[in-house]
Amino acid sequence: MDKKRVDSWVVTDAFWQRVEPLIPARAPAPGKKYVRKPGAGRPPKPARQVFEGIVYVLRTGCQWKALPGERFGSASAIHKRFLEWEEAGFFEALWKAGLAEYDDMQGIAWRWQSIDGALMKAPLAQESVGPNPTDRGKKGSKRHLLVDGRGVPLSLIVTGANVNDGKRLDEVLSAIMVKRKTPPARRSKHLCADAGYRSAENLRIIERHDYIAHVVDRRREADMKRRNPTNKARRWVVEVCHSWFNRFRKLLVRYEKLERSFVALNHLAAAIIAFRKVPSSINIIYG
Secondary structure (H helix, E strand, O other): OOOOOOOOEEEOHHEEEEHHOOOOOOOOOOOOOOOOOOOOOOOOOHHHHHHHHHHHHHHHOHHHHHHHHHHHHHHHHHHHHHHHHHOOOHHHHHHHHHHHHHHHHHOOOOOOEEEEEEEOOEEEEOOEEOOOOOOOEEEEEEEEEEEEOOOOEEEEEEEEEEHHHHHHHHHHOOOOOOOOOOOOOOOEEOOOOOOOHHHHHHHHHHHHHEEEEEEEEHHHHHHHHHHHOOOOOOHHHHHHHHHHHHHOOOOOOOOOOHHHHHHHHHHHHHHHHHHHHOOHOOOEEOO
């Protein structure tokens, strides 16, 4: 194994200081008290080593069992801790912490938000999967994403590839990770979306969530930009965010069988994106 590749995506000390307080305590087996005796088997892996192994998988896209053993030890142990942390809500908590710090340091750009879905292949998925209409009906999934005005993810859900974007609009708008402080005026937020959200029912949902709707198809959006070059295109930031997610190669094609595993990896990616928007946290991982 190339040493340079093994050392890729190392978590920085500054990032680990944010992560460590959120690491869940290990729960004892049912009916047992967790008391480690001297010489009683191997000690548990250090939490930082486990977290770096998970980040390595997320960024490189390698299979869990292909984790470099000389760096991370047992791949099955890393995956087991990953599932434990997911069950404890760690990855969602880390995303919330990233958004809270981003809000404190820069301020979430609540006024203009954008929503859209992105398709991916899912050849091994057993949950939240369906025939992909753009890939000859092969198995696929879809990430539905809501972002703020700078493209930072505020909400996401995963469905089958055949689920129309508008069918999960209410769920996405209801799943925002952090609450907004009371705005100075009612309806001081705008939602930009493409024509897939243009139905009367979707417009009512947008209205019910106190958004001002800006739902136009891409051709009309481009035409408006040509007519008025000073007009600022705002919906595109959600597409930029989807491209940021795709830089995490484990999310480019979904190989996770279970929804919970794939969603947890998406939550970790969202957390890293949020932390990177904090001016003092640009270099949170190497590589």
